[in-house]
Amino acid sequence: xxxxxxxxxxxxxxxxxxxxxxxxxxxxxxxxxxxxxxxxxxxxxxxxxxxxxxxxxxxxxxxxxxxxxxxxxxxxxxxxxxxxxxxxxxxxxxxxxxxxxxxxxxxxxxxxxxxxxxxxxxxxxxxxxxxxxxxxxxxxxxxxxxxxxxxxxxxxxxxxxxxxxxxxxxxxxxxxxxxxxxxxxxxxxxxxxxxxxxxxxxxxxxxxxxxxxxxxxxxxxxx
Ligand code: SF4
Numbered sequence: 001x002x003x004x005x006x007x008x009x010x011x012x013x014x015x016x017x018x019x020x021x022x023x024x025x026x027x028x029x030x031x032x033x034x035x036x037x038x039x040x041x042x043x044x045x046x047x048x049x050x051x052x053x054x055x056x057x058x059x060x061x062x063x064x065x066x067x068x069x070x071x072x073x074x075x076x077x078x079x080x081x082x083x084x085x086x087x088x089x090x091x092x093x094x095x096x097x098x099x100x101x102x103x104x105x106x107x108x109x110x111x112x113x114x115x116x117x118x119x120x121x122x123x124x125x126x127x128x129x130x131x132x133x134x135x136x137x138x139x140x141x142x143x144x145x146x147x148x149x150x151x152x153x154x155x156x157x158x159x160x161x162x163x164x165x166x167x168x169x170x171x172x173x174x175x176x177x178x179x180x181x182x183x184x185x186x187x188x189x190x191x192x193x194x195x196x197x198x199x200x201x202x203x204x205x206x207x208x209x210x211x212x213x214x215x216x217x218x219x220x221x222x223x
Contacts (some may be wrong), residue, residue, distance in 0.1 A: 035188060124167065
């Protein structure tokens with residue numbers, strides 16, 4: 001069994017609630033979506049076996065990082081490999097952080113007992129022209145009881161309030177304590193940040209923890 005991996009590197013987490021945490025990043029190749037703001041569409045990949053990828057992870061772990069970010073693309077596309085690989089990671093006492101677009105719930109169920117933290121997206125329809133409300137709600141329900149969980153929504157200059165309100169209602173109906181990160185679209189930093197500031201009160205009226213966090217790795221010039 002092999003996985004298609006497009007990048008493997010050590011850096012500082014620049015998104016979500018674990019921002020600032022040194023991590024080993026493993027970028028799985030391929031995605032089931034095509035978001036307008038996507039900044040991770042690599043064209044090439046290398047194939048790794050579980051033991052080969054584990055070896056590379058441990059080499060990068062020499063920096064001392066204990067968190068491994070499983071990211072993409074959409075890593076849950078390769079869930080069979082992830083099942084075996086995350087078992088190895090847990091055996092070696094790594095913490096596993098899953099960054100996902102929050103749609104493939106049946107694939108999540110195969111591996112979720114080996115995941116320590118999840119950052120799931122809710123994709124607003126204006127990001128890619130499709131609605132995934134039902135899928136996002138099911139995904140969020142599947143991981144609602146974990147301690148480390150956050151939802152991320154990318155906000156652009158023309159993101160619609162009605163869509164953000166719907167995302168907030170979904171989170172609120174599952175668990176209003178789940179943190180929500182509004183992430184300004186980095187292609188339009190000023191106007192997207194203004195939109196986030198406009199949306200923040202309506203989200204904060206229903207949810208306990210709403211933050212505006214830009215992609216910090218881009219601000220500090222790391223991968
Ligand atoms: S889900 Fe993520 S990786 Fe996939 S197209 Fe959207 S932004 Fe890119």
